[in-house]
Amino acid sequence: MKQGKFWSPYVAGAGIGLVLVTMFYVAGRGLGASGAFSVASCMTLNAVASGFANSLKYFSQYLDTPSPLMSWNVFMIVGVLIGALTGALSTGNFKMMFDKGASMTTRTRLIMAFSGGVLIGWASRLARGCTSGVGLTGGAQLALSGWVFVMAMFISGFIFAAIFRRYWS
Amino acid sequence: MMGPFEMSTALTLGFALLFGFFFGLFLERGGLGDPHKLTGVFYLKDFTVPKVMFTAIVVASTGLYLLSDLHLLDLEKVWIIPTFFWPQLVGGALFGIGFIVSGYCPGTAVAGLGEGRLDALVTMIGISAGSLLFAILYPSLEGFYLSSDMGAPTLPKLLGVNHWLVVIPVIAIALGLFVFLERFEKRRRSA
Numbered sequence: 001m002k003q004g005k006f007w008s009p010y011v012a013g014a015g016i017g018l019v020l021v022t023m024f025y026v027a028g029r030g031l032g033a034s035g036a037f038s039v040a041s042c043m044t045l046n047a048v049a050s051g052f053a054n055s056l057k058y059f060s061q062y063l064d065t066p067s068p069l070m071s072w073n074v075f076m077i078v079g080v081l082i083g084a085l086t087g088a089l090s091t092g093n094f095k096m097m098f099d100k101g102a103s104m105t106t107r108t109r110l111i112m113a114f115s116g117g118v119l120i121g122w123a124s125r126l127a128r129g130c131t132s133g134v135g136l137t138g139g140a141q142l143a144l145s146g147w148v149f150v151m152a153m154f155i156s157g158f159i160f161a162a163i164f165r166r167y168w169s
Numbered sequence: 170m171m172g173p174f175e176m177s178t179a180l181t182l183g184f185a186l187l188f189g190f191f192f193g194l195f196l197e198r199g200g201l202g203d204p205h206k207l208t209g210v211f212y213l214k215d216f217t218v219p220k221v222m223f224t225a226i227v228v229a230s231t232g233l234y235l236l237s238d239l240h241l242l243d244l245e246k247v248w249i250i251p252t253f254f255w256p257q258l259v260g261g262a263l264f265g266i267g268f269i270v271s272g273y274c275p276g277t278a279v280a281g282l283g284e285g286r287l288d289a290l291v292t293m294i295g296i297s298a299g300s301l302l303f304a305i306l307y308p309s310l311e312g313f314y315l316s317s318d319m320g321a322p323t324l325p326k327l328l329g330v331n332h333w334l335v336v337i338p339v340i341a342i343a344l345g346l347f348v349f350l351e352r353f354e355k356r357r358r359s360a
Contacts, residue, residue: 005200009220010347012199016221017228019191024233025241027184028173029248031192033276037293038300045301058307075182077279079189080196084283087197096285099204099272113288116271117278117295118302119263124275125303126314127260128253131274132192134261136222138250140229142324142335145252150222152261153268160266161211168208168272 005093020140027072030137033080034124035073041121043068058125101168112167172242193280196221202280204272204288211269216350223343230339234332254317271295 006012023030042062046053053059062068088094100109124130127149129137135153138146161168176184199221200206209215236242268274271292273281278296281289303310325332 007198007200009199009217010224012195012201013221013224014228015195016192016199016225017232019188019195020225020229021232021236023184023188024229024247025172025236026174027176027181027188028246030250031188031276033274033279034296034300037275037296038304041297041301042304044297056304056307057311058304070178070182072181072185075185076189076192077276079186079191080193080276080279081283082186083190083193083195084197084202084280085193086190086283087194088202088284091198093197094283094285097287099281099286099288101205101272109288110291112270113272113291114295114298116267116269116273117292118299119267120271120274120292121267121296121299121301122303123260123263123267123299124296125260125300126310127257127264129250130264130276131222131268132276134250134257136225136229139222139226140233141247141249142230142332142339143250143252144254144319144322144324144327145250145257147324148252148254148257149261149264152258153265156262156265157211157269161208161269164269165212168205168269169212169214 005091016136017140020136029072030133030140032073032076032129032133032137034121034130034133035071036077037121038062038125039068039071039074104167108167171240172236173246192276193283196277196280197283201277202282202284202286202289204281204286207274207277208269208272213353216354220347220350223346227340227343230336234336237332249321249323251321252317252319253315254319256314256316259313267299 020030039062042053042059046063054063098106127134134145134149139150196202200217201221206215206217210218237244273289273292275296278289278292282293325335
C-alpha cells in the first residue's frame with residue numbers, strides 16, 4: 001500500500017460528512033449518485049427510441065418533467081466528476097489506465113466491470129438509491145432505510161467476496 | 170437563519186454542482202476511486218471504505234441533529250429517505266454483489282473515472298444499462314418495489330427515544346470500530 005498518497009480516510013470522511021450537513025441545511029436533501037445514471041439511460045433511450053422510452057412506466061418520472069437533465073442528481077454527478085478530476089490532477093494521481101485485479105485478464109475485467117455495474121444499477125433502482133443516496137444520506141439521518149441498506153450491502157459483500165477472492169485478492 | 174431554504178431552480182442546480190464537486194474531491198482524496206481499496210474491506214486488506222463511510226455518517230448525523238436542536242434547521246423540511254423494507258434489504262444485498270464484482274459503486278466509479286480509470290467508465294455504462302433493465306422489467310417488479318412501505322421512519326422515532334440516545338451509541342460504535350481496525354492493521358503490518 002502506498003501510504004501518504006491519499007488523505008487520511010478520517011479526514012476525507014469528515015469532509016464528506018460536512019458536505020452532507022451543509023446540504024441538509026441549505027437544500028434540505030442529501031447526496032445521490034445512482035439517480036443520474038437512471039436519468040442518463042432514460043434520456044439516451046429517448047434519443048434513439050422515443051416511443052419505447054415513453055412506453056416505460058418507470059421512466060415517466062423523468063419524461064413527464066419539462067427538462068429531466070436539469071436535475072439535482074445530474075448536476076451533482078457532474079460535480080463529482082469535476083471534483084475527483086481536480087483532486088487527481090492537482091496531486092499527480094491522474095493516470096489513464098484500465099485497472100484490474102492482479103490475476104484478471106482484460107477480458108475478465110471487462111465482463112466483471114460491466115456485469116457488476118448492471119447489478120449495481122438494477123439494485124439501486126430497487127433500493128431507491130445507492131451507497132450515497134440511501135447509505136450515507138439515510139445513514140446520517142438515522143433513517144431505517146439507510147441502515148437496512150448498509151447492513152445488507154456489507155453482509156452480502158462479505159459472503160460473496162469468497163467467490164470472487166481469486167480475482168481481487 | 171433557519172434552513173433549509175427556498176431556492177430558484179438555477180440556484181439549486183448550482184448548489185448540486187458545488188456539493189458534488191466537494192463530494193467527488195473528498196472521495197478521490199480519500200482513495201475511494203481505487204477498486205483495490207474499495208474491495209479491500211471484503212478481504213480484510215484495506216479498511217478505507219468503512220473508515221470514510223462511518224466517519225461521514227457520524228459527522229453528518231451529529232451536525233444534522235445539532236442544527237435541529239439549535240433551531241437552525243427545520244427537520245420537518247428535510248427529505249428523510251423513505252423506507253421500503255424488503256426492496257431495500259434485497260436491493261442492498263444485490264448491490265453488495267455488484268460492488269464486489271465491479272469494484273465500484275456509482276459515486277466511486279465516477280471518482281475512479283476522474284482518476285483516469287477506463288474500467289470505471291465500463292462500470293458506469295453497466296450501471297446505466299442496469300437502470301434501463303429495471304425500467305423495462307418494472308411492470309413485473311412494481312408489486313415488490315412498492316411493498317413494505319413504512320413511510321420515512323428514523324431509528325429514534327421507531328425506538329421512541331431522543332435522537333441523541335441513538336447518535337451517541339452510533340458514535341461510540343464507530344470509534345470502537347476505528348480503534349479495532351487501527352490495531353488490526355498495525356498488528357498485521359508488524360507480523
